[in-house]
Amino acid sequence: MQDVLVIGAGLAGLTAARVLTRAGRRVRVLESGAEVGGRVRSRQLEGFTLDAGFQVLFTAYPAVRRQLNLEALDLVPIPPAAVVRRGARADVLGDPIRDPASLVSSVTTRVLPLPDKLRVAKLAAQLRTPPIHALLNGPDESTQDYLRRHGFSEAALDRFFRPFFGGVFLRRDLSTSARLFRYYFRMLMDGQIAVPRAGMGQIPAQLAQGVDVTLGVRVTRLTAHPDMVSVATTAGDLEARNVIVATDPNTAQTLLGGNIARGSLGSAYLHYAAPHPIDPQPRLLLNAEAGWINNAHWISQAVPGRAPEGQHLLIATVLGRQEVGDDELDAQVRAELVVWYGEADARTLRTLHIERIEHAQYPQSAGYAAHLSGHATALPGVLLASELTSMSGIQGAMESGEKAAAIVLGDLAAMSRPRGS
Template sequence: MKKSEYKIYIIGAGVSGLIAAQVLENHGYSPVIIEATSTVGGRVKSDIVDDYILDHGFQVLLSAYPATKKYLSFSDLELQTLMPGATIFNNGKTQTIGDPLRSLSLLFLTVFASVGSFSDKRKILKLNILLKKKKIAAIFKEKEQTTLQYLKDYGFSDKIISNFFKPFFSGIFLESNLETSSRMFQFVYKMFGEGNAVIPKNGIQEISNQLKNKLENTEFLFNTKVKEVLDDKIVLENNTELKSHITIIATEASSLIANLKNQETDWKSCDTLYFKTEKRVLQKPLIGLIADENSLVNNIFYHTSVATASKGNKELLSVTVVKNHTLNEKELLKKVQDDLDNYCAISGAIFLKRYQIKKALPKLSNLQYEISSTETKLKSTIFLAGDQLLNGSLNAAMISGERAALGVIQTLEDGLIVDELTSEYS
């Protein structure tokens, strides 16, 4: 059979599925991507509401991610750079802390900020230097403990942990107690130190769109839901059957494979609410952190503090909530607006849209950076992809998609399943 004649299906048009398709195309195959929604992107999506570009949750791209350097054209994304620091709202005051080695304007603000001791600030710089020298592979081989315990063992004070590390990394890890693996903390900290936090001018979906636009021989089946994946076919929700040689499941597989029914991934959730305001309380492109324990809001960011393709004429503010709550939307909106007023002196914000993201990040232990192509093989004709196989990051989504595709290619080119399928499809 010609490579282009193999029936290779990819379930899910998120980042890992799009990367898998790109790798397959690069090797001469022509896959079909089945996507339940109307667009590509998975969790990396944006909408346009009232002329504002709203990402599905406040998301940034870390430019130091190795896989993104390989698969994305940064220049075409028109990336807008955030400053390497944050403004902390606590006890009615604002203080800014950041990396003065990368932004000189943050030097005096950081030195005189009272969010931690001078010793804490020295340890932050020391940790930057340590992790820049440490290889990523070495980070993911270290003993795994909670991020909170790692910070305590490193000697950081309770004050700097409460005022900076907890609010900052809670917004990244989407949990408020820093229970996330210390491997992930070190990896993300290293990526922040080696590159920039950036946002595409046209919103985070531009990443997904760029990956899709690179595909030339991939077919898309949008608004198509899969009910079950079998060895040699895919059963759609409307009971249509699609004969397949190989399937890559680039989404959670537990509901699609009979023997995985009890192996569902646990997920972290969050709420992101967007508002338009008359003015900004943060003039520079910095993330605002609310360090007060009584605040439901974790962080805020003005998307109009950087260049954006949004055409609205007011400031665009995103507000992220990571703490668990049982509030309905009306109650949540009231609490968020009260927090904005009480802690950030933001009043009169006009609500645009809420994103309740129930599957924002996979909740994982024993985090890994790499996976071999053979490890993505669930069965001889079924492969898995997605960041839930490694760690919750865009980088991991790309690596897993690449490895799954390489596993498929190796299986086909080694002739491991060709004999049993050729007669059926000839």
């Protein structure tokens, strides 16, 4: 009998399994898919490296710093500035968060009014010093209300905050909790935004090293007994002293019962191949106009190896729109790219792949933290490791895995670590 069976080889499950394996427990991970990583994966297509959607790593995430060897990931930083697109017009915005001074001193950038630049600098000064976990506490409100209360103009909201944080929280309406906004703002100040050179899939691949993972096995039912848990799977029944459920939230709800899932934010990612460099820009492209594209990135300009020699790779992010068919989605995104780059250049783009992700994150509106799940479940011996216990993202998934493992190990120091730290 295993000491621990972990269900799901996403970042939460792999982190839990890694901590437990390193502590000498007999651990096995059961994963229904054909590879590890869950929502964080990469694959090869015609010589291009495509991530599952557009995802980046915030190197300041505390759980990332504890669990990953960042050097071995061969991280490539995404340049700390963005390009604000307003139709055919493109303005480079100095990094408003990590280097507020660049905005104040920039004479070329008129995309943000000067008073907003000064407000960014003031906000950065305020958020730079508190302990990071403290930014997740205190009164909550929407990010939009928070920014307006701090005096930001509607132009600043539309040109920077909506598309940038829309890309982070997968909602452009800035309805996400201001606590999370403050936390991510601080993450941007404390570290880099980066991607592993060989793809985001390198992150779960590193976590899985030395961990016993069985792929292609789906868990269908859990039954708790006084001294062990039996686990029904598509490959037969198994037993363990403890089970950690580290699936996506909807499956966790099916396996554990109760009402723990918090809904889903879906998004779509259009990967385009280009035979010549239409845009030399390695920075994030933010669409200041309400349309189909929220943000886009010529990832091969930042990480040349992501495209074959002489080719280029653009990824465009569309939030929501799950009801729209691929052809329509492609046509609408291409129409916007025509405005950005002109008909002749946009026509050279070849649609490589359209990726639909139904559950990319769960919505985290103001007050969301009141509904977070605990790690304990109604089934004795069964623990939950999921973004549902913390925040929807890489930090939330990994810290949840660490905590579930700490509970099994009775590691009080790790169990009592504040959320987000």
